[in-house]
Amino acid sequence: MKYFAGIDIGSTAIKISIANEDKNLVGHKITASGSMFYKYAHETLETLCGEIGIDKEDITYIVATGYGRKIFKEADENISEITANAIGARAASKEHSDEIKTIINIGGQDSKAISLDEEGNVTNFAMNDRCAAGTGKFLDACAMNLEILVEELGEKHFASTGTPLSINSTCAVFAESEIIGLLGNSHSVEDIVCGVHYSIAKRIVKLVKRVGVKDGIYFDGGPALNSGLVNAIENELSKKIFIPKFPQITTSYGAAIIGVDSYNYENNDLTLN
Numbered sequence: 001m002k003y004f005a006g007i008d009i010g011s012t013a014i015k016i017s018i019a020n021e022d023k024n025l026v027g028h029k030i031t032a033s034g035s036m037f038y039k040y041a042h043e044t045l046e047t048l049c050g051e052i053g054i055d056k057e058d059i060t061y062i063v064a065t066g067y068g069r070k071i072f073k074e075a076d077e078n079i080s081e082i083t084a085n086a087i088g089a090r091a092a093s094k095e096h097s098d099e100i101k102t103i104i105n106i107g108g109q110d111s112k113a114i115s116l117d118e119e120g121n122v123t124n125f126a127m128n129d130r131c132a133a134g135t136g137k138f139l140d141a142c143a144m145n146l147e148i149l150v151e152e153l154g155e156k157h158f159a160s161t162g163t164p165l166s167i168n169s170t171c172a173v174f175a176e177s178e179i180i181g182l183l184g185n186s187h188s189v190e191d192i193v194c195g196v197h198y199s200i201a202k203r204i205v206k207l208v209k210r211v212g213v214k215d216g217i218y219f220d221g222g223p224a225l226n227s228g229l230v231n232a233i234e235n236e237l238s239k240k241i242f243i244p245k246f247p248q249i250t251t252s253y254g255a256a257i258i259g260v261d262s263y264n265y266e267n268n269d270l271t272l273n
């Protein structure tokens with residue numbers, strides 16, 4: 001059996017997926033990017049190999065992607081995260097893969113909307129990487145201000161009772177001051193969380209509209225684990241969105257799949273596809 005690794009070095013987290021020659025996901029691991037991307041990426045790969053019972057040397061082909069992809073010099077190939085995300089999203093959607101036409105990806109420091117054609121090719125994309133509001137870092141900062149974990153944002157959202165509060169600041173730094181002001185005015189953590197989610201959802205909808213809202217909407221990246229944010233985006237779009245089982249690793253899985261195809265192409269091995 002041959003193994004293929006996709007390494008997504010993101011601004012916030014390193015995600016590694018390992019696929020077999022049939023492109024099935026056999027393991028994945030997520031660790032914080034920290035300050036030493038290169039060292040942590042190698043350690044994460046080593047640990048993941050141990051967890052699935054293979055040696056690092058058993059990996060036939062490595063594809064690196066994401067913000068820090070160029071630092072992983074041992075990769076056989078490096079690829080843009082837009083392409084890897086598109087391929088991973090369709091593979092992660094399994095029997096619904098042909099239905100995926102729009103991808104929303106929210107990462108630690110940026111957010112993207114990607115439009116796909118019938119064959120899954122990327123036809124358009126829009127990105128916000130200028131402003132932290134609308135990204136994972138903003139959610140992390142809000143959770144910290146509210147003294148809760150990002151993992152708790154979903155349940156707080158659904159515990160909110162009134163109309164979602166409006167967070168009007170368009171800059172993450174001012175939004176943090178606004179949140180502190182709301183706390184000072186005795187608003188509940190739950191209502192503030194709900195307001196934060198709707199303010200991000202409104203930004204995301206604007207981003208998606210730049211590429212066109214096509215049905216078959218898929219949402220991934222770490223913040224897709226936040227069910228409250230998912231709810232706010234669905235309400236703002238008035239559409240149901242599909243969340244894969246492991247939303248944070250889609251891009252690394254796509255990179256691993258690209259590795260299978262590149263290896264087959266380079267070796268002209270038509271028995272693998």
Ligand code: ADP
Nearest residue numbers: 010011012013107108136150151221222223225
């Ligand atoms: P990047 O690729 O830019 O490193 P990720 O897609 O890994 O970004 O997303 C990182 C963000 O995901 C974090 O900043 C955090 O806000 C969010 N996140 C991670 N895990 C969870 C979780 N369990 N629940 C809610 N949000 C999460």
